[in-house]
Amino acid sequence: AELDTLDILVLGVILLGSIAYFTKGSLWGKQKDPYAAANNANGMAARPARTRNFVEKMDESGKNCIIFFGSQTGTAEDYASRLAKEGKSRFGLETMIADLEEYDFDAMDTLPSDKIAIFVLATYGEGEPTDNAVEFFEYIKEDGVSFSQGDEDAPLSNLNYVAFGLGNNTYEHYNTMVREVDRLLTKLGAHRIGAAGEGDDGAGTMEEDFLAWKDPMWTALAAHMGLEEREAVYEPIFAISDREGLTAESPEVYVGEPNKMHLQNTAKGPFNAHNPYIAPIAESYELFKVKDRNCIHLEFDISGSTLSYTTGDHIAIWPTNAGEEVDRFLRVTGLTDKRGQVVSVKALEPTAKVPFPTPTTFDAIVRYHLEICAPVSRQFVSTLAAFAPNEAVQAEMNRLGNDKDYFHEKTGSQLFNIARLLEHVSNGETWDKIPFSAFIEGLNKLQPRYYSISSSSHVQPKKISVTAVVESSVVMGRKDPFRGVATNYLLALKQKQNGDANPSPFGMTYELHGPRNRYDGIHVPVHVRHSNFKLPSDPAKPIIMIGPGTGVAPFRGFVQERAQQAREGANVGRTMLFFGCRKSTEDFMYEEEFAEYKKALGDKFELVTAFSRETSKKVYVQHRLKERAAEVNELLSQKAFFYVCGDAANMAREVNTVLAQIIAEGRGVSEAKAEEIVKNMRAANQYQEDVW
Ligand code: FAD
Numbered sequence: 001a002e003l004d005t006l007d008i009l010v011l012g013v014i015l016l017g018s019i020a021y022f023t024k025g026s027l028w029g030k031q032k033d034p035y036a037a038a039n040n041a042n043g044m045a046a047r048p049a050r051t052r053n054f055v056e057k058m059d060e061s062g063k064n065c066i067i068f069f070g071s072q073t074g075t076a077e078d079y080a081s082r083l084a085k086e087g088k089s090r091f092g093l094e095t096m097i098a099d100l101e102e103y104d105f106d107a108m109d110t111l112p113s114d115k116i117a118i119f120v121l122a123t124y125g126e127g128e129p130t131d132n133a134v135e136f137f138e139y140i141k142e143d144g145v146s147f148s149q150g151d152e153d154a155p156l157s158n159l160n161y162v163a164f165g166l167g168n169n170t171y172e173h174y175n176t177m178v179r180e181v182d183r184l185l186t187k188l189g190a191h192r193i194g195a196a197g198e199g200d201d202g203a204g205t206m207e208e209d210f211l212a213w214k215d216p217m218w219t220a221l222a223a224h225m226g227l228e229e230r231e232a233v234y235e236p237i238f239a240i241s242d243r244e245g246l247t248a249e250s251p252e253v254y255v256g257e258p259n260k261m262h263l264q265n266t267a268k269g270p271f272n273a274h275n276p277y278i279a280p281i282a283e284s285y286e287l288f289k290v291k292d293r294n295c296i297h298l299e300f301d302i303s304g305s306t307l308s309y310t311t312g313d314h315i316a317i318w319p320t321n322a323g324e325e326v327d328r329f330l331r332v333t334g335l336t337d338k339r340g341q342v343v344s345v346k347a348l349e350p351t352a353k354v355p356f357p358t359p360t361t362f363d364a365i366v367r368y369h370l371e372i373c374a375p376v377s378r379q380f381v382s383t384l385a386a387f388a389p390n391e392a393v394q395a396e397m398n399r400l401g402n403d404k405d406y407f408h409e410k411t412g413s414q415l416f417n418i419a420r421l422l423e424h425v426s427n428g429e430t431w432d433k434i435p436f437s438a439f440i441e442g443l444n445k446l447q448p449r450y451y452s453i454s455s456s457s458h459v460q461p462k463k464i465s466v467t468a469v470v471e472s473s474v475v476m477g478r479k480d481p482f483r484g485v486a487t488n489y490l491l492a493l494k495q496k497q498n499g500d501a502n503p504s505p506f507g508m509t510y511e512l513h514g515p516r517n518r519y520d521g522i523h524v525p526v527h528v529r530h531s532n533f534k535l536p537s538d539p540a541k542p543i544i545m546i547g548p549g550t551g552v553a554p555f556r557g558f559v560q561e562r563a564q565q566a567r568e569g570a571n572v573g574r575t576m577l578f579f580g581c582r583k584s585t586e587d588f589m590y591e592e593e594f595a596e597y598k599k600a601l602g603d604k605f606e607l608v609t610a611f612s613r614e615t616s617k618k619v620y621v622q623h624r625l626k627e628r629a630a631e632v633n634e635l636l637s638q639k640a641f642f643y644v645c646g647d648a649a650n651m652a653r654e655v656n657t658v659l660a661q662i663i664a665e666g667r668g669v670s671e672a673k674a675e676e677i678v679k680n681m682r683a684a685n686q687y688q689e690d691v692w
Contacts, residue, residue, distance in 0.1 A: 054103040055110045058096065061350045064114065065093040068100050070121040070133030070177060074371070074444040076166050079210055080120045081441060082379060086214070089232040091222055096351035101132040105139045109155045116193070116225065117159060119181055122166040126682070126689060127173025131273075131529075137177070140184045154189020160224065161185055162193050162217055164210065169202040170649045171691075172656075172682065194220035202649060207377050208404060234386055236437035239346045243359045246342040253342050254360040256368035256515030258318070258525065263357070265518070269306035273448070276318050276525035277305040278518060282463060284494040287589040290582075292481070292506075294470040295550070295589060296494050297454070300526055303462040307526075311456045311557045312533040312690070315464050316448035318525035319486035322508040326367045329419040333439075334432030339363040345440065355445045362436070367511060371444040373417040373485050378407050380442040381421070387433040393426045400425070415475050415482040418443065449486040450529065452645060452690055454553040456561035464528070466490075467553040467589070472506065483508055490524075497522045533643070533690040539565045542573040542640035544632060546655050548580030548610070548621045549587075551646020554690055555579075556590050558643075559605065563597035572604050574635060576628075580610035580621040621651065622658045632659075633666030641686055648691035659687075 051057050058066055065087055069080035080097045087093035093116075111117060124130045129137040163185075165178025175198045182196045197213030199206040222229060248255050257263040258276055271277040282301040286294060300315065302308075309315070330336045345358045356369035366372055382401030388394035400407045411421065418439075422431050455465035470491050471484025483506055492510045495503035503512070513520045535558055536543065543562075545555040555577055566572045577594075581587040594607050608628065612618045625632060636642065642659070644652050656678060664674035681687035 050102070052102065052104040053107045054098060055107045057098075057103075057351070058111075058115065061096065063094045063096045063351065065095040065116045065118065066111075067095060067097045067118040067120060068103075068136075069097060070100050070119075070130045070136070072122055072124045072130040072132075074447050075206065076120045076122040076130070078377075078444050079164065079166070080118070082377075083118060083120065083214065085237070085441060086218070086232070089235060090218065090229055091227040092230060093225075093227065098351075099132055100136040101134075103136075105136055108140075108159060111159055113158045113160060114225070115160075116162065116221065118162040118164075119178070120164050120166070121177040121181055123168075123171075123173065123175050123177040126171065127176035129177055133177065137181070140181065140188070154187075156185060157189035157191075159185065159188075159190035160193055161190055162221060164197040164199065164213060164217075166199045166201065166206060168648065169200050170653055171202070172679075174198075174200075174202075193217070193224050207375075207379075211379060211404075234383065234435070234438065236435045236441075237348055237352045238354060238437040238440050239348050240343050240436045241346070243342040243344055246359055248340050248342065248361050248364075250342070252359065254357045254364060254515070256320075256360075256364045256511075257357070257518070258368075259357060262515075262518070271305060271307050271527045273316070273527060273529075276316075276448070276527050277302065277307055278514075278523045279305070279307075279464075279526045281493060281497060281522045281524060284490075284497050284522075286494070287467065288587045290586045292472055293587070294491060294505075295587065296466075296468055296470065296487075296491060297589075298466045298468070298490060298494065299455075300464040300466065300524070301462065302464055302528075307528050308461070309453055309457050309464060309528045310530070311453070311458065311535060311561050312554050313453050313457075313531050314450045314529045315453050315466060316450050316527050316529055317466070317486055317490070318448045318527075319446065319489045320510055320512075320514070321367050321370075321372055321446065321485060322483070322488065322510055323367075324508055325373055325417065325419065326363065328423065329366050329372050330362065332419045332422045332426075332431055333434060333436075334430040335362050335436075355440065364515070365440075368515070369446055370439065371446045371485075372419065374444060376411070376416055376418050376421050377442075378404065380418070381407070383438060383442060384422070384431070384434060387431060387435075387438070389426055389429045389431060389433070393429070396425055413476060414478065415473070446485075448525075448527070450692070452533075452550075452553040453528075454556045456557045456564065458561045459564045464526075465557070467550055467556065469550050470505070480507065493522055493524065531690065532685070533645075533688050535561065536641050540571045540573045542635045542638055543575055544635060544640050544642045545575075545577045546621050546625065546642075546644045546646075546651075547577065548646055548651060551644075551651070551691075552577075552579050552589065554645050555643070556593070559594065559597045559601075563600035563605070566600045566602075566604065572601060574640070575601060575605045576608065576632075576635070577606070578608045578610065578621040578624050580612060580619075580624075582611065582613040584609070584611050584614065620654075622654045625655065626658050626662065629662040629666060633662055636663070636681075639686065641688065642681065643688050643690070645690040646692075652689055652691045 054066055067080045067084050069076045071077040084095035084097045087095045122130050163178050163182050165175040167175030178196055194217035199209035246253055254263055261267045279300040281298055283299040285297055287297050288295050330339050339362050342359050342361055345354045347354055378401055381397055385394050385397035385401055388397050451466045451468055453464050454467040468487050468490055470487040473482045475482050488505050488508050489510050491505040492503040496512055547555040562572045562575050598605050608624050610619045610621045610624045644655050660674040660678050663677050664671045
């Protein structure tokens with residue numbers, strides 16, 4: 001199962017393109033940090049003149065511990081700042097956290113041995129580095145080849161490091177980043193202190209894995225560096241000061257704008273993870289609605305921007321927190337009356353960065369910039385215990401923070417966010433002693449959510465479709481169900497666009513008009529993230545797509561594209577789509593559209609359906625795939641591309657297993673051999689996954 005030359009060429013170009021995209025061209029030394037200037041102009045906390053030499057930076061700022069993070073969704077960054085905080089408060093380490101993309105690594109061999117580098121590295125997708133770690137990874141990989149372990153010239157023999165990885169065991173390449181970086185650093189002569197930790201999101205134990213890893217690590221590090229533990233006292237990293245004389249109407253005050261250009265209404269490209277495009281929604285509708293399950297389709301108009309996409313890319317949507325959750329947060333923290341107060345936030349130490357532009361208001365920080373609805377970390381509970389409104393509450397917070405089992409017993413099924421937890425533990429009493437800095441440090445930045453683009457760039461280059469299922473789940477003993485942040489926001493936008501003057505999906509309301517009414521007329525901040533999930537360049541090549549539920553999203557784009565190519569007279573190869581949902585009458589999305597594509601593609605297109613709740617025995621896409629074993633095997637030997645999209649936890653893994661079985665049986669090879677064939681297909685990009 002190999003690719004022909006043309007495909008390899010095209011994939012190569014895509015790969016190069018992606019590297020160029022991810023590294024923003026910096027491998028070629030054109031521009032080291034394209035955001036440096038933009039950020040300063042953006043009104044982010046004033047940054048000192050920047051060096052990309054981290055050893056110099058540590059010297060200048062008197063640091064002896066640097067904590068690098070490779071983060072995609074903010075968790076690794078959060079862990080990095082927690083380690084920084086803990087290292088300082090418990091051991092008196094002079095810590096700084098560092099975004100991997102903001103430094104060069106050629107100075108790595110000059111870090112003196114009495115200092116320490118900590119790497120907190122998430123693995124993304126198929127064993128890949130996160131976007132901000134691409135360049136670092138390339139660098140140590142390239143250097144790594146010329147040195148072997150134990151080599152006296154090992155260039156990093158001065159380097160002492162600590163490593164923790166964030167991964168997901170449901171993916172083929174579990175925690176590849178930390179494993180690889182650890183291996184390469186050792187090979188380059190560096191010394192690891194303590195064990196390299198691994199957190200598993202797949203098992204849902206990330207936070208506990210992190211907590212279990214860090215204590216022995218601190219012990220080892222303290223022994224190595226001769227540090228003495230001291231009573232940890234909370235010290236704020238940010239100073240928050242009232243700006244009397246300014247109001248939310250003052251032109252220099254940020255009320256939710258992501259950066260200075262947006263504040264001044266002069267936003268322009270490049271649009272990216274630091275600078276969103278405020279995109280109009282051209283159209284939105286419900287694909288299905290069954291009881292409390294909604295699935296929506298939205299079309300983002302990018303014609304007014306420099307944004308572009310190709311079929312298979314992702315769009316990132318920047319959500320806004322629900323008004324009810326913002327109110328709850330401000331109420332619990334005693335900030336309701338001060339919500340409109342204009343404040344400046346300044347980092348109290350030179351290496352810390354304020355994660356949003358200021359001056360701004362508490363309301364804007366909580367609504368637009370902090371992930372206030374996410375799961376609560378047990379460590380954060382410990383930190384907040386010191387600020388409890390009374391002793392009984394403090395004792396309870398300490399117990400929750402220190403006793404893993406108790407914490408999970410009390411909070412596990414509740415889907416508490418921070419405000420709900422505080423409210424619950426204090427029985428409604430206000431927590432007005434918590435320094436606001438603790439929230440900026442302890443909560444993540446509000447993250448954009450990614451969606452697999454469900455349209456074809458060939459058919460509609462200036463309109464990006466999204467297919468999203470609205471997140472909600474019933475919580476025992478709670479009146480209101482849990483509601484996902486971004487998808488309920490999108491549902492509210494859909495309701496507004498379709499004539500609802502006061503949209504409130506499930507009682508949630510949103511500031512849909514955005515800061516200074518800039519989102520009026522149904523606009524949402526977005527950016528595009530390019531992916532390697534791509535159709536073969538030659539439409540004649542057969543493709544097999546497995547996309548149950550919203551996993552069908554990119555395949556709607558794929559089939560839309562091939563139908564159009566067929567209409568244009570191209571020779572389009574066999575196009576098989578395995579789609580699954582609960583019932584043909586309930587959640588079978590795009591049914592009519594696929595019938596239209598069928599008209600253009602004729603026998604070339606086949607939609608194979610699996611409805612899990614129509615028969616006594618549940619039927620899933622992998623069962624249908626198995627039933628079509630002979631044909632699937634035949635198409636693969638014709639070098640068909642094989643795609644899987646959707647649920648990473650179960651479906652994608654089972655599809656992988658079934659495919660190996662199909663190959664083993666069809667080709668009369670052992671299961672082990674078949675698994676190897678599947679692995680090689682992945683390596684050659686003949687097998688592509690887009691799972692979450
Ligand atoms: P969130 O608020 O982020 O919650 C998501 C989940 O996190 C919850 O269901 C819950 O399990 C957990 N959680 C959140 N808060 C808590 C809490 N306080 N306590 C306990 N658990 C909690 N989705 C689609 O519908 N369509 C797509 O095409 C699509 N494509 C994607 C492509 C990629 C590459 C990726 C990474 C993801 C994709 N997703 C897609 C998923 C999407 O990005 C979002 O994760 C999803 O829509 C939920 O977002 P939300 O903000 O509504 O939910």
